[in-house]
Amino acid sequence: MPLQAHYAKTLPKPRFRYTPCIQAGPYYQLAGMIALDAQSGQLESGGVAAETDKIMRNMLGALPEYGLALDQLVIARIFTTRFDQFAEINRVWEGYFPEGTTPPARTAMGVVALPLNATVEIEFCFYREA
Template identity: 30%
Template sequence: MEKQIFNTNNAPAPIGPYNQAVKAGNTLYVSGQIPFDPATGELVTSGIKDAADMVMKNLQAILTEAGMSFADVVKTTIFLTDMNTFAQVNEVYGSYFTGNYPARETVQVAALPRGVNVEISVIAVK
């Protein structure tokens, strides 16, 4: 099976040996995104809702680059450093989907890259 690599300047550049997304067959695996604004080169630190929104915008940019959308997402993983922020992140996250929600897990972790408080990855099929 051939892999297709997807990277866009509309989302943060990888900070390690990985790509923003890899497509195998008709399945797209999108690397976890953090609240880094590719336009400013800065982390979004103005609150958990703003951070979650930036994460979702980064995911959207990568999905778009691969010819997909949130409607094609079948699985997500949300990483939080504080489960007490779940309701706020969930509100922002939910606004990017219109019914037929994907499968998901949300976990609290001790730390995330660059000291951020939210990271989300997705798997999409088209």
């Protein structure tokens, strides 16, 4: 099965050499996102909650360009340099998956550092049947 690269005009341009979204059959793997503003390229200020919210908004903004919907999200992997503030990350996360919805599987990891001094990075994997 050939891999297909996808790009979204709504996302900040990659600063390094990678593909923002790779499709392998019905799976779409989005590269880890940090909270960059698409216009300025600057990192969102305000700490882990603000960064988490910006990442989620960026991801949601790109989904129509990828032909995906939030209910096709299979798993998210959250990386943070501030695991002591994970409750704030989780509070924002839960706002996107309120009671009555089925949230995706999720993994959370504390890390020493992230690109561009971000405190949160999230990668997403979607499944879309043909």
